[in-house]
Amino acid sequence: GAGVSQTPSNKVTEKGKYVELRCDPISGHTALYWYRQSLGQGPEFLIYFQGTGAADDSGLPNDRFFAVRPEGSVSTLKIQRTERGDSAVYLCASSWGSKGYNEQFFGPGTRLTVL
Amino acid sequence: TQLLEQSPQFLSIQEGENLTVYCNSSSVFSSLQWYRQEPGEGPVLLVTVVTGGEVKKLKRLTFQFGDARKDSSLHITAAQTGDTGLYLCAGEWSGTYKYIFGTGTRLKVLA
Numbered sequence: 001g002a003g004v005s006q007t008p009s010n011k012v013t014e015k016g017k018y019v020e021l022r023c024d025p026i027s028g029h030t031a032l033y034w035y036r037q038s039l040g041q042g043p044e045f046l047i048y049f050q051g052t053g054a055a056d057d058s059g060l061p062n063d064r065f066f067a068v069r070p071e072g073s074v075s076t077l078k079i080q081r082t083e084r085g086d087s088a089v090y091l092c093a094s095s096w097g098s099k100g101y102n103e104q105f106f107g108p109g110t111r112l113t114v115l
Numbered sequence: 116t117q118l119l120e121q122s123p124q125f126l127s128i129q130e131g132e133n134l135t136v137y138c139n140s141s142s143v144f145s146s147l148q149w150y151r152q153e154p155g156e157g158p159v160l161l162v163t164v165v166t167g168g169e170v171k172k173l174k175r176l177t178f179q180f181g182d183a184r185k186d187s188s189l190h191i192t193a194a195q196t197g198d199t200g201l202y203l204c205a206g207e208w209s210g211t212y213k214y215i216f217g218t219g220t221r222l223k224v225l226a
Contacts, residue, residue, distance in 0.1 A: 031212060040221075041218065041219065042119075042121075042203050042218050042219045045214060045215060050212070055212070058213075091158075093157065097212065103148075103160045104148075104214070105160075106156075106157025108157055109155075109157055
């Protein structure tokens, strides 16, 4: 079956612009995560969805970042008034959301560059 | 703030050598996962450990979860060039499904 897909794979934008990053999780996975990974670092937690609701958004850096998952499947991460410091690879992962062995399946990421 | 520190940050070894990567924290985790990530791809899960003191083996890889569930190690026996990659540990906060990733260990195995 298809894995987690993310579009676009690369996004170059100018400082101050608005961007949307899309994640298509594995069909049937109830949990969906967004992470941000800077060069040479481990992924940094941004937000976690269980179904349609954001169960934990404590990792969002500020109110310029927002994510939605309206139908409990596809998710969109939205960044307003982008800044150069937002440049990173944005990773999406999905899982069954069950306790214990909660394997996260990651997409290839969207590389965001803010000029 | 990275709550999971990995050491070493970088490791370059010859094929056939053994190595150990450490993942340390002052926090207790309900479970801990190890991932490997290759350039341009997302991390891929290697193992999940849940019980303090647990040891799991995956071919030449041995994973151990500390007794207090604050630390973990990954040992690779007779490293191969195919083991090259970024190794990441990730701890789950107290059954919350929220995962904190470590700082990463970049391993290069030379032929």
